[in-house]
Amino acid sequence: MTFSFERKWWKECSVYQVWPASFCDSNGDGIGDLKGIESKLEHIKSLSTDLVWISPCFSSPQVDMGYDVSDYKNVHPAYGTLQDLEDLLAAAKSKGIEVILDLVLNHCSEQHAWFQESKSSLDNPKRNWFHWQKGTTDEKTGEKLPPNNWEGIFKGRAWEYDETTDEWYLHLFLPQQPDFNWENPEVREAMFDICRFWLDRGCSGFRLDACQFLSKPVGYSDAPIVDPSQYLQPVVKHVAHGPRIHEYLQELHEKVLSKYEHAYTVGETAGSNEPEILLKYIRPERKELDTVFNFELAEIDGSHEDYVKPRSWKLSEFKQITSKWQRAMIESGAWNAIYLENHDQARSISRYASDLPEFRSLSGKLLAMHLASLCGTVYVYQGQELGQINVSSDWLIEEFKDVGSKNLFNDHQTKRRAIQGIEDVDMKDVVLALKNKSRDNARTPVQWSDKIHAGHSALPWMRIHDDHKIWNAKTHGEDALSVLNFYRKMFKIRKESELLIYGDYHELDPLNEQIFAYRRDLEGRTALVLLNFSKEVVGYTVPALEGGKSIEGAELLIGNYDVGKSEEIDGEGKVSMRPFEGRILLLQE
Numbered sequence: 368m369t370f371s372f373e374r375k376w377w378k379e380c381s382v383y384q385v386w387p388a389s390f391c392d393s394n395g396d397g398i399g400d401l402k403g404i405e406s407k408l409e410h411i412k413s414l415s416t417d418l419v420w421i422s423p424c425f426s427s428p429q430v431d432m433g434y435d436v437s438d439y440k441n442v443h444p445a446y447g448t449l450q451d452l453e454d455l456l457a458a459a460k461s462k463g464i465e466v467i468l469d470l471v472l473n474h475c476s477e478q479h480a481w482f483q484e485s486k487s488s489l490d491n492p493k494r495n496w497f498h499w500q501k502g503t504t505d506e507k508t509g510e511k512l513p514p515n516n517w518e519g520i521f522k523g524r525a526w527e528y529d530e531t532t533d534e535w536y537l538h539l540f541l542p543q544q545p546d547f548n549w550e551n552p553e554v555r556e557a558m559f560d561i562c563r564f565w566l567d568r569g570c571s572g573f574r575l576d577a578c579q580f581l582s583k584p585v586g587y588s589d590a591p592i593v594d595p596s597q598y599l600q601p602v603v604k605h606v607a608h609g610p611r612i613h614e615y616l617q618e619l620h621e622k623v624l625s626k627y628e629h630a631y632t633v634g635e636t637a638g639s640n641e642p643e644i645l646l647k648y649i650r651p652e653r654k655e656l657d658t659v660f661n662f663e664l665a666e667i668d669g670s671h672e673d674y675v676k677p678r679s680w681k682l683s684e685f686k687q688i689t690s691k692w693q694r695a696m697i698e699s700g701a702w703n704a705i706y707l708e709n710h711d712q713a714r715s716i717s718r719y720a721s722d723l724p725e726f727r728s729l730s731g732k733l734l735a736m737h738l739a740s741l742c743g744t745v746y747v748y749q750g751q752e753l754g755q756i757n758v759s760s761d762w763l764i765e766e767f768k769d770v771g772s773k774n775l776f777n778d779h780q781t782k783r784r785a786i787q788g789i790e791d792v793d794m795k796d797v798v799l800a801l802k803n804k805s806r807d808n809a810r811t812p813v814q815w816s817d818k819i820h821a822g823h824s825a826l827p828w829m830r831i832h833d834d835h836k837i838w839n840a841k842t843h844g845e846d847a848l849s850v851l852n853f854y855r856k857m858f859k860i861r862k863e864s865e866l867l868i869y870g871d872y873h874e875l876d877p878l879n880e881q882i883f884a885y886r887r888d889l890e891g892r893t894a895l896v897l898l899n900f901s902k903e904v905v906g907y908t909v910p911a912l913e914g915g916k917s918i919e920g921a922e923l924l925i926g927n928y929d930v931g932k933s934e935e936i937d938g939e940g941k942v943s944m945r946p947f948e949g950r951i952l953l954l955q956e
Contacts, residue, residue: 372700372702372869373651373700374869375657375702376629376631377418377572377631377657377658377744378702378743378744378868378869379862379868380416380417380418380465380744381414381415381416381417381418381739381744381745381746381747381858381861381862382416382418382419382420382467382744382745382746382747383411383414383416383418383419383420383746383747383748383749384419384420384422384709384710384746384747384748384749385404385419385420385421385422385749386399386422386710386748386749386809386810387399387400387401387403387404387421387422387423387424387433387446388432388445388446388810388828388829389749389810389811389812389813389827389828389829390403390404390407390749390813391403391404391406391407391813391815391823392823392824392825392827393406393824394824395824395825396445396825397823397825397826397827397828398445398446398827398828399446399812399823399827400445400446400447400451401424401442401446401447401451401452401454401455402447402451402455404419404421404455405451405454405455405458405459408458408459408462408464409462410840411464412462412463412464413855414747414752414854414855414858415855415858415859415861415862416464416747416858417463417464417465417862418464418465418466418467418571418631419459419464419465419466419467420466420467420468420469420574420633420746421466421467421468421469422469422710423436423443423469423471423576424442424443424446424452424468424469425437425438425439425440425441425442425443426438426441426442426443426444427443427476428476428478428543429443429445430476430541430543430544430770431540431541431543431544431770432769432770432810433469434471434540434544434576435471435474435475435476435477435478435541435543435544436471436475436476436479437475437476437478437479438479439470439475439561439564440561440564452568453568453569456568456569456570457569460569465571465572465629465631466569466570466571467570467571467572467573467574467631467633468565468570468573468574469573469574469576470561470562470565470573470574470575470576471576471577472547472558472561472575472576472578472581473539473546473547473576473577473578473580473581474538474539474540474544474545474546474547474577475544475545475547476543476544477542477543477544477545478543481493481496481557482496482497482545485497485499485536485545486529486531486532486536487531488531488532489532489534495548495551496547496548496551496553496554496557497536497537497545497546497547497548498536498537498545498546498548498583498587499532499534499535499536499537500514500526500534500535500537500587501514501533501534501535502514502526502528502534502535511528513525513526513528513535514526514535514587515587515588515589515590516589516590516598516599516600517539517587517589517590517599517600517602517605517606518590518597518599518600518601518602519538519539519540519541519602520539520540520602520603520672521540521541521770521771521774522774522775522777522778523542523599523774523778524599525537525538525539525602526538527542527545537583537587539577539580539602539606540577541770546580546583547581548583549581549582549611549615550583550611555615555618555619558619559618559619559622559623562619562623562624563623566623566627566630571629571630571631572624572629572630572631572632572633572657573631573632573633574632574633574634574635575632575633575634575635575656576635577635578612578616578634578635578636578656579607579608579612579634579635579636579637579638579639580606580607580609580638581609581612581615581616582608582609582610582611582612582614582615583606583609584605584606584609584610585610590602590605590606591605601672603637603638603672604638604639606638607636607637607638607639608636608638608639608644613647613648613653613655616634616648616655616656617653617654617655619655620654620655620656621654625654631657631658632656632657632658633656633657633658633659633660633704633744634648634649634656634658634659634660635659635660636648636659636660636661636662637660637662637671640661640662640663640666642691642692642695642696642699645659645661646695646696646699646701649701649702650699650700650701651700651701657702658702658703658704658743658744659704660704660706660709661692663688663691663692664685664688664689664707665711665712667680667684667685667688668680668718668804669804671711671804673775674775674800674801674803674804674805675775675779675796675797675800677800677803677804681880682879682880682881682883682900682901683877683878683879683880685719685883685900686874686877686883687877689741689874689883690872690874690877690885693741693742693743693872693874694872696742696743697742697871697872702743702744703741703742703743703744704743704744704746705738705741705743705744705745705746706738706745706746706748707719707734707737707738707751708747708748708751708809709746709748709809710748710806710809710810711806711809712748712806712808712809713757713803713804713805713806713808713809714750714751714755714756714757714808714809715734715751716730716731716734716754716755716756717756717757717803717808718757718804719734719900720733720734720900720947721902721947722756722757726902726946726947727754727756728754728848728849728850729927729928729946729947729948730947731754731850731853732850732853732857732927732949733898733899733900733927733947733948733949735752735850735853735854735857735858735927736857736896736898736925736927736949736951737883737896737898737949739857739858739860739861739867740861740867740885740887740894740896740951741872742868742869742870742871742872742887745858745861747854747858748809749813750809750811750813750814752850752851752854752855753813753814753838753839753840753843753850753851754838754843754849754850754851755811755813755814755832755838756832756834757802757803757808758802758807758808758811758830758832759832759833759834760802762798762801762802762830763798764776764794764798764801766830767801767805767807768807768810768828768829769805769806769807769810771805771806772801772805772806772807775797775801775805776794776797776798776801779794779797780792780794780797807829810829811829811830811831811832812827812829812831813840814831814832814834814835814838814839814840815839815840815841816839816840816841816842817835817836817837817839817841817842821835821839822839822840822841848929853927856925857925860924860925864894865889866887866888866889866892866893866894867887867894869889870887870888870889870892870894871887871888871889872885872886872887873885873886873888873913875909875910875912876910879907880901881899881900881901881903881905881907882897882898882899882900882901882905882907882944883896883897883898883900884896884897884898884907884909884910886912892953892954893912893914893916893953893954894924894951894952894953894954895909895912895918895921895951895952895953895954896949896950896951896952897909897942897944897948897949897950897951897952898948898949899944899945899946899947899948899949900947901946901947902946902947903946904943904944904945904946905943905944906941906942906943906944907941907942907943907944908940908941908942909940909941909942912954916954916955917940917954917955918940918942918952918954919940920955921952921953921954921955922952922953922955923950923951923952924951924952924953925950925951926948926949926950926951927947927948927949927950928945928948
């Protein structure tokens with residue numbers, strides 16, 4: 368197949384995601400801030416990451432860590448001021464770093480002035496800016512019931528009753544996060560105005576939170592029954608990718624994004640693992656978004672909706688999902704957004720490789736090689752480059768901060784108490800599930816040094832990982848063989864390689880349960896990627912390559928062991944791959 372990608376600046380970027388509260392505290396209050404981010408721009412630049420995604424930093428009551436916005440044109444006071452953000456944008460640009468902001472256009476905070484107006488009366492001009500509906504009444508008990516059976520993403524009803532007007536408002540997430548009604552053109556214009564406000568101040572685009580939910584199902588029909596024992600039913604797949612979603616995003620592109628040279632967009636699009644659905648958002652000719660996050664790989668070890676139902680997986684599944692999205696994007700001319708970690712996911716070493724002491728460093732490097740050798744815009748989450756792992760094994764439920772973690776724990780506890788008829792129910796499995804999969808794993812403070820508070824200026828708002836005395840940026844920055852310095856090397860190689868950025872992708876040996884092998888091809892050049900995802904030494908014979916190419920005499924571009932030369936490949940193409948070893952080989956033409 369002949370293919371060619373249109374060159375774009377954002378396709379050649381690697382993105383570094385910052386979770387402000389846990390990144391770097393500059394003023395001694397224990398909460399990371401904008402000045403702290405600015406102070407670490409050199410660290411970000413050293414990774415050859417040239418685009419920074421800052422998670423929500425707007426004014427917010429912080430019920431959901433800033434995803435409940437009370438003022439879209441101002442900064443959350445704990446993070447700094449509007450001037451601090453403008454200074455950060457300017458400082459980043461001076462270092463050749465673009466910045467995108469996390470924009471929540473599906474919902475706002477209940478404290479936002481627009482919602483306060485909307486709920487004040489039935490005839491308020493902003494009443495139709497949100498989803499208000501009449502409920503029903505239980506004929507036997509007289510209990511007021513919501514308009515339908517939707518269960519919120521954070522459990523409980525997706526509707527909240529308002530006594531003032533005797534109606535219910537929709538909140539797919541928390542009751543404190545009412546959903547906007549995008550059917551109303553005034554709402555859309557208000558959202559477009561917010562985008563222009565930040566683009567005019569030097570922002571280079573947006574990560575659009577929960578954008579798959581902007582268009583709601585006509586008539587608010589009941590969700591399909593997944594659990595017959597419960598009245599409330601999961602809502603994500605029922606409400607995602609609604610009937611007018613593409614119309615709204617095309618309008619956003621036409622009226623706003625197309626007017627700016629640097630206005631890169633990446634959409635959060637959970638709710639479907641079908642390429643034909645997600646490709647509609649990003650096919651270039653459709654003029655909607657540039658890239659989207661898909662969640663299929665992130666769900667390989669269990670549903671994000673309920674961590675307590677873990678799922679075992681095989682490497683062949685990991686490979687199938689990866690290759691599925693690589694091929695879908697390449698064959699359609701669209702572009703991937705690739706990630707292994709973000710603020711909503713547990714740490715990748717703990718999930719996809721091994722965080723055992725003897726394998727942790729190798730695993731971190733292996734995953735860096737995998738991430739940086741795929742086709743798409745690559746995302747690195749803060750601390751990922753330091754080899755940070757999931758929370759310590761002795762964490763108590765009281766130490767989890769995420770509202771999703773707390774709600775999941777409370778939901779299971781309530782159900783168990785009702786079934787067992789006792790208060791003191793066993794919750795050990797739920798706590799273990801949270802240690803393995805919860806969002807808190809990603810939100811522990813970045814480990815900058817081995818000093819008190821891990822290099823932050825005060826005791827952070829959240830417990831620091833116990834291993835920060837050993838695993839930290841200062842110590843590892845001085846170690847040539849650290850995960851940190853490997854990231855710097857690997858991502859520099861990617862930055863300078865059209866082959867790794869724009870090359871075609873073909874998987875080799877898809878059923879192998881230990882080795883992930885694939886090649887990248889561009890204009891006669893080939894990079895062969897060999898990754899051992901097992902704890903064993905594997906004697907691996909590379910399958911025959913198209914075009915008569917051979918791995919004999921191949922150049923080792925990079926490997927995650929201190930040694931590992933092409934001479935170790937025998938005359939029949941067999942390679943001895945050590946535990947969690949990775950190699951990228953450049954083949955002779």
